[in-house]
Amino acid sequence: MNAAVVKRRSRTAPPFRTTPGTLRSWAPRRLTPHRASSATVGGAYPFLSPPPPPVGRALIGLDALTGESFCYDPWDLYAAGVLTNPNVVLAGVIGQGKSALAKSLAIRSIAHGRRVYVPADPKGEWAAVADAVGGTVVRLAPGSPSRLNPLDAAGNDSTETHARRLRLLTALTEATLDRALAPAEHSAVDAAVRTAVARNGGGGITIPDVMAALANPDPDAAASDGTTATERTADGRDVVHALRRLLHGDLAxxxxxxxxxxxxxxxxxxxxDLSALDDDALAVAMTCAAGWVESAITAPGTGPAWVIYDEAWRVLRLEPLVRRMQAQWKLARAYGLANLLILHRFSDLDAAGDVGSRARALAAGLLADCSTRVVYRQESDQVTAASSALGLSQTEREVLVSLPRGTGLWSLPRASYVVHHVLTPDELAVVDTDRAIRGAVPEEVADGHV
Ligand SMILES: Nc1ncnc2c1ncn2[C@@H]1O[C@H](COP(=O)(O)OP(=O)(O)O)[C@@H](O)[C@H]1O
Ligand SMILES: [Mg+2]
Structure with a gap:
């Protein structure tokens, strides 16, 4: 419309007429209150609802507020600037469908060309999923012929391989010794790895090779570090004892x-699949296995992949493992990996250490590195922890305690969605864990989390 016309009209016409028929009046309105479901109101007044849920790869289910499809692909959302990193934390009480969500996310992501790694399956429930998608299951158990060398090299980057081996050996020994390594012990491990590689002609090394190099260090290398072979042997003694468990103990x-x-x-x-191992052996096995998986994942040309840590709270109890996990997450960015950390409750992250401890800060750092947080039903005493971890609104807090199975609050950096995860009948057959758990054993006990 022409601006001049508008001006002329506004000069001649009063702002509101009170004559009948114009439906405009200064008189107070007498409207009868109208009540409707949030689905209807959301449609009638769309500004109340968050921005439309993401669409694209990997359909998850339906937005509970609008009924729209909700899709999730962390790489696409990261590329679109919606997420600041592709990592996800998923928390909820037992039996709410966390694993079911992770499994169907895995299946659907694979259909879209992504890969999936599950570095530790403590309950043996992922094998069926791998079978369904034509994947590979490696089952480690005492006495089984399958063996993994956690010191396997990946690619040709010897500096990165060396760093990875050191991280693994440090985490392993610290977890077994239950203390941080002293600087002299670090140097002994570092020198032993270099010596073992040199003695093997630059080829692959194993834990026994490193132990041999710790017990019998290279005198020249020791001299160049300002020490002697005898001192270095003494420095590495505790490390040898810690590693011995892998040779002669429950993990032999x-x-x-x-x-x-x-x-x-x-x-x-x-x-x-680490389901044959008891709780004590599991954490150490998870560390070794994760080292091996890491070298498999970071081999050149593997493309975007999910790394799914189901029952991650088991790892979070040990500081060295948390530290290692954090280092691994930093690498994930470089290799296009998206980590999915599955917990029962956010206070699982507190189990890493005392208030103010480094371990606690590291675990909090893991959470901070997750741009997507999915919360399934929480016990009422956990709502405060969840809320302070995620910065939830009062409405979101109220939703948390009453979420039905398969429904979660998806908190993305700029919007939250309540999403009902829809399983297809074929998926349901693969993800049904109730069949195994149903029976006389109480769930908390069956889960080992008491
Ligand atoms: N969205 C869903 N729709 C229907 N059944 C579901 C859904 N999510 C989970 N379930 C069922 O609930 C049970 C427990 O799920 P699970 O993923 O093992 O729980 P959690 O990992 O949280 O302990 C499984 O038998 C699964 O089939
Ligand atoms: Mg589960």
């Missing part, structure tokens, strides 16, 4: 030699 035969499994890098899904 699993991580103490060259890998017997060669991973086909084209496999859409790789699952490490």
């Amino acid at each position: 035969g699993m991580f103490d030699g060259p890998s017997t499994i060669v991973v086909d890098h084209a496999t859409p899904m790789l699952v490490l």
Whole structure:
């Protein structure tokens, strides 16, 4: 419309007429209150609802408020600037469908060309998923012929391989010794790895090779570090004892030699089944296994992949493992990986250490590195922890305690959605864990989280 016309009209016409028929009046309105469901009101007044949920790869289910489809692909959302990193934390009480969500996310992401790694499956429930998508399952158990060498090299980057080996050995020994390594011990491990590589002609090394180099260090290398071979042997003594567990203890035969499994890098899904191990051995095995998976994942040309830590609270109890996990997450960015950390409650992250401890800060750092937080039903005493971890609104807090199974609050940096995860009948057959857990064993006990 022409501006002049508007001006002329506004000069001649009063702002509101009170004559009948114009439906305009200064008289107070007498409207009868109108009540409707939030779905209807959201449609009638769309400004109340958050921005439309993401669309694209990997359909998750339906937005509970609007009924729209909700899709999730962390790489696409990161590329679109919606997420600041591709990592996800998923928390909820037992039996709410966390694993079911992770599994169907895995299956659907694979259909869109992503890969999936499950570095530790403590309950043995991912094998069915790997079978369904034509993936690979490696089952580690005492006495089984499968063996992984956690010191396997990946690619040609010897500096990165060396750093990864050191991280792994440090985490392993610190977890077993239950203390941080002293500087002299760090130097002993570093020198032992270099010596073991040199003694093997620059080729692959195993834990026994490192132990041999710790017990019998290279005198020249020791001299160049300003020490002697005898002192270095003494420095490495505790480390040798800690590593001995992998050779003679409950984990014997699993991580103490060259890998017997060669991973086909084209496999859409790789699952490490550790369900045969008891709780004590599990954390150490998870660390070794994660080291091996890391070298498989970071091999050149593998493309975007999910790394799913189901039952991650088991790892979070040990500071060295948390530290290692954090280092691994930093690498994830460089390799296009998206980590999915599955917890029961946010206070699982507090189990890493005392208030103000480094471990606690590291665990909090992991959470801070997750741009997407999905919360399934929480016990009422956990709502405050969840809310302070995620910065939830009062309405979101109220929603948390009453979420039905399969429904979660998806908190993305600029919007939150309540999403009902829809399982297809075929997926349901693969993800049904109730079949195994149903029966006389109480769930908390069956889950080992008491
Ligand atoms: N969205 C869903 N729709 C229907 N059933 C579901 C859904 N999510 C989970 N379930 C069922 O709930 C049970 C427990 O799920 P699970 O993923 O093992 O729980 P959690 O990992 O949280 O302990 C499974 O048997 C699964 O089939
Ligand atoms: Mg589960």
